[in-house]
Structures are given as structure tokens and as C-alpha cells.
Amino acid sequence: MGHANHLLIVEDDKGLQEQLRWCFDGYEIVPAFDRAEAVALARRYEPELVLLDLGLPPDPANASEGLAALQEVLAEAPESKVIVVTGNDDRENALKAVALGAYDFYGKPVDPDTLRLLVDRAAQLYSLEAENRRLAQQSASPLEGFLSSDPGALQVCRMVERVAPADATVLLRGESGTGKEILARAVHRLSGRREQRFVAINCAAIPENLLESELFGYEKGAFTGANRQTIGKIEYASGGTLFLDEIGDLPLSLQAKLLRFLQERTIERLGGRQSIEVDVRVVCATHRDLAEMIRDGGFREDLFYRVAEIELTIPPLRERPGDAVLVAHALLDRFAREQRQPRRLLTPEAIDAIEAYPWPGNVREMENVIRRAVIMADGKKIAAEDLALEVPEGGGEDRLRLKDAREQAEYQAVVRALSRSNGNIAQAAGLLGITRPTLYTLMDKFALR
Numbered sequence: 115m116g117h118a119n120h121l122l123i124v125e126d127d128k129g130l131q132e133q134l135r136w137c138f139d140g141y142e143i144v145p146a147f148d149r150a151e152a153v154a155l156a157r158r159y160e161p162e163l164v165l166l167d168l169g170l171p172p173d174p175a176n177a178s179e180g181l182a183a184l185q186e187v188l189a190e191a192p193e194s195k196v197i198v199v200t201g202n203d204d205r206e207n208a209l210k211a212v213a214l215g216a217y218d219f220y221g222k223p224v225d226p227d228t229l230r231l232l233v234d235r236a237a238q239l240y241s242l243e244a245e246n247r248r249l250a251q252q253s254a255s256p257l258e259g260f261l262s263s264d265p266g267a268l269q270v271c272r273m274v275e276r277v278a279p280a281d282a283t284v285l286l287r288g289e290s291g292t293g294k295e296i297l298a299r300a301v302h303r304l305s306g307r308r309e310q311r312f313v314a315i316n317c318a319a320i321p322e323n324l325l326e327s328e329l330f331g332y333e334k335g336a337f338t339g340a341n342r343q344t345i346g347k348i349e350y351a352s353g354g355t356l357f358l359d360e361i362g363d364l365p366l367s368l369q370a371k372l373l374r375f376l377q378e379r380t381i382e383r384l385g386g387r388q389s390i391e392v393d394v395r396v397v398c399a400t401h402r403d404l405a406e407m408i409r410d411g412g413f414r415e416d417l418f419y420r421v422a423e424i425e426l427t428i429p430p431l432r433e434r435p436g437d438a439v440l441v442a443h444a445l446l447d448r449f450a451r452e453q454r455q456p457r458r459l460l461t462p463e464a465i466d467a468i469e470a471y472p473w474p475g476n477v478r479e480m481e482n483v484i485r486r487a488v489i490m491a492d493g494k495k496i497a498a499e500d501l502a503l504e505v506p507e508g509g510g511e512d513r514l515r516l517k518d519a520r521e522q523a524e525y526q527a528v529v530r531a532l533s534r535s536n537g538n539i540a541q542a543a544g545l546l547g548i549t550r551p552t553l554y555t556l557m558d559k560f561a562l563r
């Protein structure tokens with residue numbers, strides 16, 4: 115056992131409590147003597163395992179207090195494996211308990227060895243399930259920092275994982291703020307070059323005459339003011355990854371020089387004669403339509419084939435249904451953590467506004483909007499007004515009606531599953547055939563938490 119599992123023992127008989135404590139050497143025992151205590155301790159420890167005597171005070175002869183405790187404990191710690199201990203031959207209540215979400219039952223009188231076996235097995239199952247949950251959560255966000263549940267965007271993430279280890283040049287296409295830089299960094303991190311430098315340069319942000327020396331470096335005396343030899347970004351990235359952002363904005367003169375570098379893998383510093391071999395992985399990004407630029411003579415076709423050995427297109431937020439709200443919630447979590455404040459909730463109208471807005475600036479724009487809303491909103495809720503989004507008029511009425519219908523159906527399914535499982539998240543998720551994180555996201559969306 116890696117760390118000791120918490121075992122909550124709910125048993126009003128002090129002697130039995132003591133006896134059980136000795137059987138479960140190796141577990142972190144948390145004793146409780148009645149329902150209220152059991153629930154409070156379940157909340158505090160979220161124990162992996164619970165042994166629950168169904169006959170609890172004030173009426174130990176009757177299982178009702180124990181069954182109520184079971185439900186409340188599971189509401190606090192939905193993943194817990196609860197084993198109920200029933201009176202001799204009380205099969206009816208044992209089955210009731212299992213129907214309410216108990217993992218198993220055991221009849222008194224207690225035989226320590228058998229009970230220990232049962233608890234050990236439950237512990238194993240718990241850790242298997244925990245591992246599964248961890249893996250499921252990972253696959254929801256396959257690349258660190260890149261959030262999405264959209265099949266198209268997730269496909270791009272999988273491609274990034276696949277191509278990262280190869281040295282091929284990658285072109286990332288996508289509107290501004292769609293996470294091109296995050297994915298470029300992921301390519302680097304998942305490659306054999308991760309220990310070396312990741313060097314980023316934005317071709318649109320630097321004037322043409324400076325860009326050349328930024329990229330290639332220069333020798334002393336190469337031009338007025340060049341008073342010492344300076345290494346360019348390409349050389350600086352040697353052994354690592356060079357990220358050329360906004361490659362579509364690279365002037366034609368430099369396109370020719372870059373092409374030569376990509377073909378020969380050597381550079382010459384400005385004013386220098388020596389050609390220097392450089393081993394770098396190149397990742398490029400652009401929000402422009404390079405094919406159209408090629409037709410208009412603004413981008414070299416031969417360079418395009420060099421930089422686009424692998425081309426990945428990140429879909430914009432408005433084409434990823436559900437992602438806007440998912441990302442908004444994740445940002446609220448992040449800002450709450452950063453500012454050590456309780457997490458704000460979005461009102462249903464705010465969620466509607468987020469879904470209806472086209473997000474031309476994608477996640478970057480959303481970061482700004484949410485950050486501002488957190489500052490502007492008073493109280494725990496963020497209302498649609500706090501977001502101050504200008505939702506375009508008209509247009510999507512049919513789409514909206516369909517969306518309303520879908521939302522309503524979704525809402526009803528979630529509410530019914532939650533009430534049927536009496537608020538037990540794991541059970542409700544099971545009924546709906548979705549994972550717990552997805553259910554939590556839906557509950558947030560409908561403000562059901």
C-alpha cells in the first residue's frame with residue numbers, strides 16, 4: 115500500500131469499535147459513533163473505505179438511521195467504498211443498502227478475518243477506480259494547458275503528441291488566440307529536445323530590417339552600431355526548438371533566406387562569411403491563409419512546402435460546441451486560485467451569453483473578458499451584464515431554438531439523474547453514461563451545484 119487508506123468505522127458499540135481498530139492494522143482508522151459524526155468525518159476525510167453499522171442510535175434495532183447515514187456519507191464522499199454491517203439475517207436492509215450505493219454488506223457477528231478480506235478487496239477496487247478516473251481526466255485534457263472537449267481540437271492534440279518526437283517541421287494554423295503557442299511548446303516538451311531551449315520569435319512584431327539580424331545574428335562591424343558579434347535566434351535555439359510565430363508576415367526577402375536555412379541547415383551571420391551548421395527543430399504558426407498568399411505572390415510556395423511538412427489546424431472557439439463554457443469555467447477556477455478567492459459562478463444567462471458570442475479573439479479574448487468580469491462582479495455570481503459581451507443581433511434564431519431544446523433536455527436528464535441517485539455524483543454520472551468531470555461541468559452550466 116503506498117499511503118494508508120482512510121477507513122471510517124461507524125459503530126456505536128465502543129467495544130466493537132476497539133476490536134475493529136485492531137483488525138485493520140495498516141489503515142488510517144477514523145472512528146465515528148453516530149450518524150452526525152460519520153457525516154462530518156466523511157466530509158473532512160473523504161475516506162476511501164467505510165465500515166458502517168446499520169443499527170445506529172437513537173434506534174439501534176432499526177436500520178433507518180444507518181441507511182440515512184449511508185446516503186449522507188456517500189453524498190460527502192461519493193467514491194468511498196462502503197461496507198455495511200447488518201444484524202444477523204437482515205438481508206432485506208443489506209440489499210436496500212447496496213441499492214443505495216453501498217459496495218457490499220456483512221452480517222454480524224463479526225469475523226475479523228473475513229471482514230479484513232472484504233475491506234482489502236474494496237481498497238484494491240478503490241485504487242483501480244481512482245487510477246481510471248485519473249486517466250479519464252488526463253484524456254479530457256491531453257496536453258498540459260490546452261483545454262478542450264471538442265473532437266476536432268482533441269484530434270489536433272493527438273497529432274501533436276504523434277509528431278512531436280519526429281524532427282519534422284510543423285505548421286500550426288488557427289485564428290489568433292486559439293492556442294498555437296501552447297501547442298508549439300507542447301511539440302517541444304514532448305520531443306527529445308525538451309532539455310534544450312525553446313526560442314520564440316514573432317515575425318509580425320519586429321520591423322523587417324531588424325528581423326534579419328534577430329534571426330541570423332551579425333558579426334562585429336556588419337553595420338553601423340554592430341559593435342560586437344551577436345548570435346541570432348536560430349543559432350541560439352541550437353539543439354532545441356525554434357518557434358516562428360506569424361510566419362505569414364515574414365517579408366519576401368527573408369523568406370528566401372529562411373528557405374535556404376531550412377534546405378541546408380546552415381546559416382551565415384550578417385557580415386560573416388563562415389557558414390555555421392545549426393541543428394534546430396522548427397515550428398511555425400500563422401493565422402493567415404498561406405494558400406491565398408501564395409496565389410497573390412505574398413508567400414513563396416517552395417517555402418510553404420518546407421514549413422508545412424506537417425500542417426495542423428486548430429478550430430476556432432465558435433466551431434467547438436461546448437468549449438467556450440468549458441474554458442470559461444476553467445478560467446474562473448484559475449483566477450480563483452490565483453487570487454485565493456472563492457470560485458465565482460456563472461448565472462444561466464451568463465452561460466447563454468458565452469455560448470451565443472462568436473469569440474473572434476478566441477481564448478485570449480475570453481481570458482480578458484473573464485478577468486474583467488471577476489473584478490466587476492460583486493458577490494459570488496457573474497451575471498451576463500458583467501461579461502459585457504455584444505452578442506450580434508438576429509441570425510441564429512433557428513439554431514438558438516434547437517439549442518434551447520437541447521439544453522432543456524440536457525438539464526432535465528441531469529436533474530432526474532441527480533434526484534434518482536439522491537445527489538450521489540458517481541451514480542448519477544453512471545445513469546447518464548458520462549464521466550464525473552463531465553457531470554460536474556453540466557452541473558456548473560445549470561448552476562446545480
Ligand SMILES: Nc1ncnc2c1ncn2[C@@H]1O[C@H](COP(=O)(O)OP(=O)(O)OP(=O)(O)O)[C@@H](O)[C@H]1O
Pocket residue numbers: 259260261262288289290291292293294295296297359399401441477478481
Ligand atoms: N485551448 C486552450 N485552453 C486553455 N488556454 C488556452 C487555449 N487556447 C488558448 N489559450 C490561452 O489563450 C492565450 C492565447 O494563446 P496562444 O498565445 O497560444 O494563442 P496563439 O494562437 O498563439 O495566438 P496569437 O496568434 O494571437 O499569438 C494564452 O494565454 C493561452 O494560455
